[in-house]
Structures are given as structure tokens and as C-alpha cells.
Amino acid sequence: MVEQGGGTSGAGCMGCPLRQRSEWCVLNEEEIRFLSRHLKKRRYRAGETIFSVGEPSHGIYCVALGTAAIRKGDAEGNTVLLRLAYPGDTLGYRGLLLGENRRYGAEALGPSKICFVDRAVVKLLLERNPALGQQFLRRIASDMDEAHDHLVRNATLSNRDKFIHLLRALMNRHGRTATDGGQFMELPLSRRDLASMIGARHETLSRIIGRLEEDGIARFSGRTVYVARSHWLLNESRPPTLLD
Amino acid sequence: MVEQGGGTSGAGCMGCPLRQRSEWCVLNEEEIRFLSRHLKKRRYRAGETIFSVGEPSHGIYCVALGTAAIRKGDAEGNTVLLRLAYPGDTLGYRGLLLGENRRYGAEALGPSKICFVDRAVVKLLLERNPALGQQFLRRIASDMDEAHDHLVRNATLSNRDKFIHLLRALMNRHGRTATDGGQFMELPLSRRDLASMIGARHETLSRIIGRLEEDGIARFSGRTVYVARSHWLLNESRPPTLLD
DNA sequence: TTCAAAATTTGACCATCGTCAATTAACCCA
DNA sequence: TGGGTTAATTGACGATGGTCAAATTTTGAA
Numbered sequence: 001m002v003e004q005g006g007g008t009s010g011a012g013c014m015g016c017p018l019r020q021r022s023e024w025c026v027l028n029e030e031e032i033r034f035l036s037r038h039l040k041k042r043r044y045r046a047g048e049t050i051f052s053v054g055e056p057s058h059g060i061y062c063v064a065l066g067t068a069a070i071r072k073g074d075a076e077g078n079t080v081l082l083r084l085a086y087p088g089d090t091l092g093y094r095g096l097l098l099g100e101n102r103r104y105g106a107e108a109l110g111p112s113k114i115c116f117v118d119r120a121v122v123k124l125l126l127e128r129n130p131a132l133g134q135q136f137l138r139r140i141a142s143d144m145d146e147a148h149d150h151l152v153r154n155a156t157l158s159n160r161d162k163f164i165h166l167l168r169a170l171m172n173r174h175g176r177t178a179t180d181g182g183q184f185m186e187l188p189l190s191r192r193d194l195a196s197m198i199g200a201r202h203e204t205l206s207r208i209i210g211r212l213e214e215d216g217i218a219r220f221s222g223r224t225v226y227v228a229r230s231h232w233l234l235n236e237s238r239p240p241t242l243l244d
Numbered sequence: 245m246v247e248q249g250g251g252t253s254g255a256g257c258m259g260c261p262l263r264q265r266s267e268w269c270v271l272n273e274e275e276i277r278f279l280s281r282h283l284k285k286r287r288y289r290a291g292e293t294i295f296s297v298g299e300p301s302h303g304i305y306c307v308a309l310g311t312a313a314i315r316k317g318d319a320e321g322n323t324v325l326l327r328l329a330y331p332g333d334t335l336g337y338r339g340l341l342l343g344e345n346r347r348y349g350a351e352a353l354g355p356s357k358i359c360f361v362d363r364a365v366v367k368l369l370l371e372r373n374p375a376l377g378q379q380f381l382r383r384i385a386s387d388m389d390e391a392h393d394h395l396v397r398n399a400t401l402s403n404r405d406k407f408i409h410l411l412r413a414l415m416n417r418h419g420r421t422a423t424d425g426g427q428f429m430e431l432p433l434s435r436r437d438l439a440s441m442i443g444a445r446h447e448t449l450s451r452i453i454g455r456l457e458e459d460g461i462a463r464f465s466g467r468t469v470y471v472a473r474s475h476w477l478l479n480e481s482r483p484p485t486l487l488d
Numbered sequence: 489t490t491c492a493a494a495a496t497t498t499g500a501c502c503a504t505c506g507t508c509a510a511t512t513a514a515c516c517c518a
Numbered sequence: 519t520g521g522g523t524t525a526a527t528t529g530a531c532g533a534t535g536g537t538c539a540a541a542t543t544t545t546g547a548a
Contacts, residue, residue: 072392078400082392094385103389133377140384141338145347147391148316148326154398155443156322158506159535191496199399204535206497222544402536403505435526448505450527466514495544505534514525 013039021088022062023135031129040116044108050091052105057095059118063087066112067188072104081193083146084109086173093136096122109188154199160208162198167218167225181229257283265332266306267379275373284360288352294335296349301339303362307331310356311417311432316348325437327390328353330417337380340366353432398443404452406442411462411469425473 013036019025027035041064044050050061050068061068068085082104085091095102096119108114126133153162175185187194195205212218219226257280263269271279285308288294294305294312305312312329326348329335339346340363352358370377397406419429431438439449456462463470 072396074396074400076400078396080396080399082395094388097381097385098389104392130374130377133374133381137341137377137381137384140381140388141341144338144384144388144391145342147388147395148348150395151326151391151398152316152318152322152324154395155324155440156318156320196399201536202496203498203537207535210497445506446526447507447528451505454527490548491546492548493544493546495542497540497542499538499540501537503534503536505532507532508530510527510529512525512527515523517522518520 016064018064018088023090023132023139024062026131026135027125027129031125035117035121035125038118038121040118042114042116044112044114046108046110048108050106050108050114051102053103054101056101057092057099057119059116060093060096060122061091061106062115062117063089063091064113064115066114067109068106068112068114069109069189069193070104070106080196080199081189082197083150084173084188090139093140159198159200159204160211163194163200163205163208164212164217166194166197167227171225171227178226183227183229185225187223187225260308262308262332267334267376267383268306270375270379271369271373275369279361279365279369282362282365284362286358286360288356288358290352290354292352294350294352294358295346297347298345300345301336301343301363303360304337304340304366305335305350306359306361307333307335308357308359310358311353312350312356312358313353313433313437314348314350322440324440324443325433326441328417328432334383337384341380403442403444403448404455407438407444407449407452408456408461410438410441411471415469415471422470427471427473429469431467431469 013019013024013032019032024032024035039062044066053073063085065087068089068091070082070085070091071079072082073079085106091106091114092102094100126136153165157165170187170189171183171185174188175183178184189197191205191209192202195202198205200208209218209220213220217227217231257263257268257276263276268276268279283306288310297317307329309331312333312335314326314329314335315323316326317323329350335350335358336346338344370380397409401409414431414433415427415429418432419427422428433441435449435453436446439446442449444452453462453464457464461471461475
């Protein structure tokens with residue numbers, strides 16, 4: 001299950017199509033070879049755990065293929081899906097940087113390939129190439145911005161609008177344009193997870209979905225969603241001010 | 245208004261009591277002297293703006309004395325108070341790292357002293373002392389954790405519980421123990437800002453406060469709050485965490 | 489394919505929250 | 519100190535969201 005050498009094609013990180021999109025893009029050829037030799041690539045099946053809350057942080061993970069979900073729970077046992085990670089995204093850098101145990105868990109949402117880079121390898125590369133540290137700083141800073149935007153939206157929008165925003169974000173990643181200009185998407189998440197992402201109960205989400213269908217904004221069938229072109233742009237955010 | 249040399253006593257950063265609590269603790273004596281010479285320290289009056297959304301990021305700010313508020317708005321003009329910053333906290337590193345304009349604003353909540361460090365000075369120190377970069381990484385990683393905890397709470401708790409959590413966090417910073425074992429605090433924020441921190445309208449917060457008084461959990465009078473010892477620990481809210 | 493478990497939907501009901509509007513209290517500056 | 523402005527509270531009421539429970543669909547494993 002575990003193979004040496006990164007990249008989706010077996011040619012090592014050198015041939016990895018997402019090298020340019022990840023922080024590793026600043027490494028030179030020799031450093032990439034070093035990384036290739038020392039990372040562990042592994043396939044995950046749908047639902048498989050990548051790492052869990054509370055375990056020590058031995059290294060970082062790099063999504064090569066598929067989608068991963070970041071989950072976090074509170075003291076009461078409520079669990080929230082914080083964000084999704086896509087190819088090129090790096091997971092678990094915080095625990096590594098702070099030398100702490102993992103404070104959130106990650107799992108594969110579908111069949112995925114994910115590379116693991118041991119803490120020692122990261123450390124060595126960071127020392128060799130300071131630009132890599134810069135890259136990580138930039139990455140975290142940008143994650144921070146995202147988290148803050150998320151906080152503002154959650155404090156500001158209704159559940160319905162939060163869900164619409166979420167749908168649009170998901171559509172950007174998972175959607176395809178249909179022949180009529182509308183968009184199709186296969187949802188990567190269960191209703192429960194979708195609900196947890198907007199801080200609502202799953203029953204509430206069901207009703208929101210029902211209302212979106214009534215209003216003719218979208219059609220849901222299992223995990224497939226269809227949104228007509230005409231309805232897609234004008235929902236940006238604005239609360240449905242009376243009649244529309 | 246602007247003076248050279250950091251620290252609250254005029255002895256430069258060297259004598260700054262919060263040097264050990266900020267990222268600058270890794271600098272050696274010479275580097276601290278360099279920092280002292282090149283930072284600009286400035287007093288702010290209550291409500292004064294430190295920096296605003298949209299303006300270019302020329303450097304970072306370091307709270308020496310007082311309390312600063314981080315504000316962010318969304319497209320509709322709603323504004324949210326994201327977090328408070330206290331002595332030792334660094335503001336504005338994200339815009340600097342990403343080379344972007346400020347995506348949030350900061351203002352002094354009361355009379356404050358805040359040091360400004362120009363981007364060029366930061367860059368120089370970062371190059372001279374890689375440990376400083378590490379410190380920043382750790383700081384951001386920890387801010388990130390806080391933001392995620394905040395997201396989980398917002399998705400999970402009722403407004404009432406979110407407010408109790410907020411009160412407890414504020415009490416940790418601003419509270420004093422009374423002779424009877426209860427705690428007093430002078431709130432640093434208006435009701436509107438308190439409400440925005442938990443994602444509620446100010447009218448709703450007024451009612452939450454009313455209910456807390458009815459339930460005998462706390463007493464509010466203007467900006468002073470009193471909480472009896474007996475009610476402090478057992479309230480339905482969860483674990484005591486830091487501000488965020 | 490078949491069946492049991494899990495996920496989803498739906499209904500009923502109540503608590504909470506947002507909005508509008510009207511007061512009342514606090515604040516700031518001349 | 520007065521007067522005008524902002525902040526805070528309160529009431530009424532409709533909308534939204536949570537909870538419990540039951541019905542229905544989907545999923546996964548044998």
C-alpha cells in the first residue's frame with residue numbers, strides 16, 4: 001500500500017503534476033529528488049482516516065489526488081467539518097510546527113492518494129532552502145484569511161445563505177457545466193457533513209434544500225445537484241429581500 | 245506623538261517587559277538594539293484607528309500597552325469584531341507576508357501604546373536570524389488553532405453559550421477578583437461589538453444579558469459586570485479557553 | 489440480490505432570533 | 519451645563535432554527 005516516491009505517475013515528485021501548485025515548487029532538482037526518495041505515498045479508500053485528533057504529529061501530508069476532509073470536535077462531542085483539502089494542499093503543518101498533538105482529524109472523502117513527509121525530512125529541507133519556510137508562511141497566512149472570512153460569514157449570514165455560499169464553493173471544485181449552461185455537481189459530502197459546515201442540524205439543512213427546490217434555485221437528487229444558469233449568478237449573497 | 249525606541253519605559257526594547265512574551269524573544273542583544281533604533285512607538289487614544297481595510301501593508305504592529313480590536317466586514321457592510329489583541333501580540337503580519345493590502349482593520353480600544361516595525365526592518369531581522377521566522381510560524385499556527393476553535397464554537401453553541409464563553413474569556417483578561425470571591429470586570433467593548441463577536445444582533449444580546457441577570461448568573465451595569473463565584477464555574481458553558 | 493443499519497426526509501411543536509419601532513440612557517462637544 | 523447624537527433597552531411579531539419522533543430512502547455488507 002505504501003510506495004516510495006511521489007507523484008501520481010510513479011515518476012517521483014519530479015513528474016508530479018501538482019508540484020507547481022504546492023509549496024514544494026521552490027525546491028530545486030536535487031531537493032526534489034531528496035523529497036521523492038523520502039516521502040511515503042499511500043492510497044486511501046473512501047472514508048479512511050488519514051490522522052486523528054490527539055495523536056502525535058510525525059510529519060505533514062500532501063494531497064496528491066482526491067479530496068480530504070478536516071474535522072474538529074468540541075467538548076460535547078459535536079463534530080464540525082472545517083474545510084476540504086484538494087490536490088496540492090498540505091495538511092497537518094500546525095501540529096508539526098507547534099510540536100503538538102493533532103488538534104483535528106483528517107479523512108479521505110473518496111479514493112485518494114496522499115503523500116506523507118516525515119518531520120525530519122521537512123526540517124532538513126527547511127534548513128537547506130529558506131524559501132520553503134517562506135512558502136509555508138504564505139500558505140498559513142492565506143489559510144488564516146480563509147478562516148477569518150469563514151468566521152465573518154458565519155456571524156453574518158443566515159443558514160440559507162451560508163449554504164448557498166457553500167454550494168457555490170463546492171461547485172467551483174466539483175461542478176461541470178451542462179449543455180444548457182447550468183451546472184451539475186456530485187456532492188462529495190453527506191447532508192450531515194454539509195449541515196455541520198454551516199453550523200446547522202441536518203434536519204434544518206433538509207428543509208433549506210427543500211426551499212431551494214421550491215424556489216427553483218436548484219435541484220437535488222441524492223448527491224447530485226443541478227443549478228440553472230439563470231439562478232446561479234444572482235444569488236451571490238443578498239438575503240431574499242421579499243419578492244424576487 | 246511618535247518616539248523612537250520601544251518598550252514602555254523609554255529604555256528601548258531591551259527593557260520592554262513584554263519582550264519575553266513576544267516573538268522577538270529570540271533576538272540577541274545586538275538585534276534588539278537594531279530593532280529599538282528602527283521601530284516607531286506611538287500612543288493611541290480610545291477608538292483611534294491603527295490601520296484600515298484596503299491600505300497597503302507597510303509593516304507590522306506590536307501592542308505594547310492597551311487593547312486593540314481586529315475588525316473585518318463582509319460585502320454587505322456588516323462588520324464583525326474578530327478578536328482582541330493584548331500586549332505582546334503582533335498585528336498585521338498576514339498582509340506583510342502575503343504582500344497584500346490589509347484585509348481587516350485594527351483600532352485601539354482604550355489608550356494604548358503600539359510599536360510599528362517597518363517591513364524592511366522585519367525582512368532584515370528575518371534574514372539575520374532564522375529563529376525569528378520560526379517564531380512567526382509558531383505564532384501564526386497558534387492563531388490558526390484559535391480561529392478554528394472559534395469556528396467550531398460558532399457552529400455548535402447557542403448565542404447564549406457563545407456569550408458566556410466570551411464573558412469568561414474577557415474575564416480572564418480584564419477581570420479582578422472581588423472580596424467575596426466573585427469577579428468584577430470593566431468591559432472593553434460596546435454591546436454592539438460584543439454582539440458582533442457572537443454573531444448576534446445587539447437587541448438579541450440585550451435580551452441574553454437580561455436572561456443572565458434573571459437567572460442570577462451575572463449582574464450588568466453599563467460596562468461593569470459582576471459574576472458571583474458560585475455561578476462562575478458551574479455554568480452550562482464549557483472549558484475555559486483563551487480569547488479569539 | 490437481500491436485509492439490516494445508516495442516512496435522509498418530513499411533521500409537529502416550541503424556543504430562539506431578527507426586524508421594526510418606540511423609548512430611555514449615556515455620551516460628547518461646544 | 520445644555521443639547522444633540524449615539525447607544526442600549528424593550529415590546530411586538532413574524533421567521534428561522536432546534537428537538538423529538540416517525541416514515542422513507544439509501545447504503546453497505548453478506
